[in-house]
Amino acid sequence: MKVLIVGSGGREHAIASSVAKSDKVDKIYCAPGNAGIGMIAECVPIGAMEFDKLVAFAKEKEIDLTIVGMDDPLVGGLIDELEAAGLRAFGPRKNAAILEGSKAFSKDLMKKYNIPTAAYENFTDADEAIAYLEQADFPIVLKADGLALGKGVLICQNLEEAKEGVKSIMLDKQFGSAGNTLVIEEFMTGREVSVLSYVDGKTIKTMTSAQDHKRAGDGDTGLNTGGMGTFSPSPFYTKEVDEFCQKYIYQPTVDAMAAEGREFKGIIFFGLMLTEKGPKVLEYNARFGDPEAQVVLPRMKNDIIEVLEACIDGTLDEVDLQFEDNAAVCVVLASDGYPVKYEKGFVIEGLDKFEGQDSYFCFHAGTKKTEEGIVTNGGRVLGITAKGADLKQARANAYAATKWVTFENKYMRNDIGKAIDEA
Ligand code: AMP
Numbered sequence: 001m002k003v004l005i006v007g008s009g010g011r012e013h014a015i016a017s018s019v020a021k022s023d024k025v026d027k028i029y030c031a032p033g034n035a036g037i038g039m040i041a042e043c044v045p046i047g048a049m050e051f052d053k054l055v056a057f058a059k060e061k062e063i064d065l066t067i068v069g070m071d072d073p074l075v076g077g078l079i080d081e082l083e084a085a086g087l088r089a090f091g092p093r094k095n096a097a098i099l100e101g102s103k104a105f106s107k108d109l110m111k112k113y114n115i116p117t118a119a120y121e122n123f124t125d126a127d128e129a130i131a132y133l134e135q136a137d138f139p140i141v142l143k144a145d146g147l148a149l150g151k152g153v154l155i156c157q158n159l160e161e162a163k164e165g166v167k168s169i170m171l172d173k174q175f176g177s178a179g180n181t182l183v184i185e186e187f188m189t190g191r192e193v194s195v196l197s198y199v200d201g202k203t204i205k206t207m208t209s210a211q212d213h214k215r216a217g218d219g220d221t222g223l224n225t226g227g228m229g230t231f232s233p234s235p236f237y238t239k240e241v242d243e244f245c246q247k248y249i250y251q252p253t254v255d256a257m258a259a260e261g262r263e264f265k266g267i268i269f270f271g272l273m274l275t276e277k278g279p280k281v282l283e284y285n286a287r288f289g290d291p292e293a294q295v296v297l298p299r300m301k302n303d304i305i306e307v308l309e310a311c312i313d314g315t316l317d318e319v320d321l322q323f324e325d326n327a328a329v330c331v332v333l334a335s336d337g338y339p340v341k342y343e344k345g346f347v348i349e350g351l352d353k354f355e356g357q358d359s360y361f362c363f364h365a366g367t368k369k370t371e372e373g374i375v376t377n378g379g380r381v382l383g384i385t386a387k388g389a390d391l392k393q394a395r396a397n398a399y400a401a402t403k404w405v406t407f408e409n410k411y412m413r414n415d416i417g418k419a420i421d422e423a
């Protein structure tokens with residue numbers, strides 16, 4: 001079959017690598033893709049938000065399955081448009097992708113269906129938000145309702161910071177219309193865990209757990225980024241935690257969406273916080289996490305196409321989802337200065353060392369093929385993933401492999417997965 005993947009980051013490279021392993025697949029296209037994806041797929045210069053062009057391309061090439069990896073096109077309704085043209089597509093429709101697209105929606109859903117999450121209020125008026133903050137306890141969390149490239153969350157230590165936050169989100173529109181509604185949420189403490197799951201509308205099957213490192217600097221210092229590295233599984237995600245979440249969070253979320261007439265088919269990513277009072281939902285995403293996908297997918301034993309098709313067909317209950325009994329660590333190689341200001345266009349050396357490896361992966365994020373070779377083309381450049389018998393071994397392997405590649409201004413965190421050694 002012919003598969004089209006929509007997106008251009010490390011996540012899409014990880015998806016493409018899994019798709020390439022399927023016996024069912026003869027040809028992979030990726031729109032727009034990147035230099036790494038281009039080694040296993042044909043990249044086509046169509047942007048992820050160019051719906052008409054994507055639909056026309058999928059029709060012309062008789063694509064059997066389109067996999068949409070990114071949040072923006074999912075929230076914008078790309079799946080609906082593909083389906084309207086008679087094409088098969090993996091991902092939630094627009095009315096279900098709202099689970100990620102509107103934090104106010106997802107908070108109201110959790111409240112209505114008693115799914116554990118932080119206490120909150122939604123506001124559309126800045127004065128009302130400030131009046132509420134004047135009575136509130138600190139720290140407190142402000143969240144822009146809509147998609148904001150993962151940057152729409154502000155943790156405010158005092159009233160002054162919070163007022164500043166309300167101004168930048170609601171009045172100055174730092175995140176555009178994503179800030180028309182503001183969620184003000186109770187601050188929680190605890191370990192964070194990401195759990196990705198396949199959902200077919202009724203059945204949910206969770207994948208192995210993972211943990212992201214969002215801050216730019218070692219020891220969780222510096223600015224928030226799209227993710228500087230991940231490990232899987234999380235040792236803090238115990239059997240007891242899993243049992244609780246299966247019963248009170250995962251299936252109830254799928255059932256709640258169905259009850260609202262918003263049947264969810266695709267990936268639900270549960271951002272969880274393990275608080276003293278039990279696991280609570282920090283956020284939902286309607287897609288694979290990035291870089292979580294880069295440690296979870298390499299450990300999946302199933303043929304990904306079979307699982308994705310089962311989600312579309314509503315037969316996920318028949319799938320025996322299995323993961324390897326090992327661990328994986330992904331260290332992101334970024335351009336120095338990310339997430340603020342950085343240079344691009346430096347030649348990357350050493351990429352060939354990953355060829356023919358099956359426990360080491362070099363997932364491309366911001367890269368571009370030029371006449372001089374493959375060059376850096378973004379803040380996050382590569383995700384270096386390695387497997388190992390356990391997390392310690394996987395971590396040692398991943399850091400060893402980070403040395404195989406060099407480029408000017410290469411920057412990485414040196415403590416991805418380190419907390420687990422100390423746990
Ligand atoms: P989100 O985009 O909702 O995952 O938020 C980004 C990050 O902000 C999370 O990964 C947490 O580290 C932090 N965060 C979000 N909500 C809360 C909360 N209610 N309490 C504490 N930290 C939070």
Ligand code: GLY
Pocket residue numbers: 150212226227285288289290291292
């Ligand atoms: N790693 C977090 C995300 O994909 O949103």
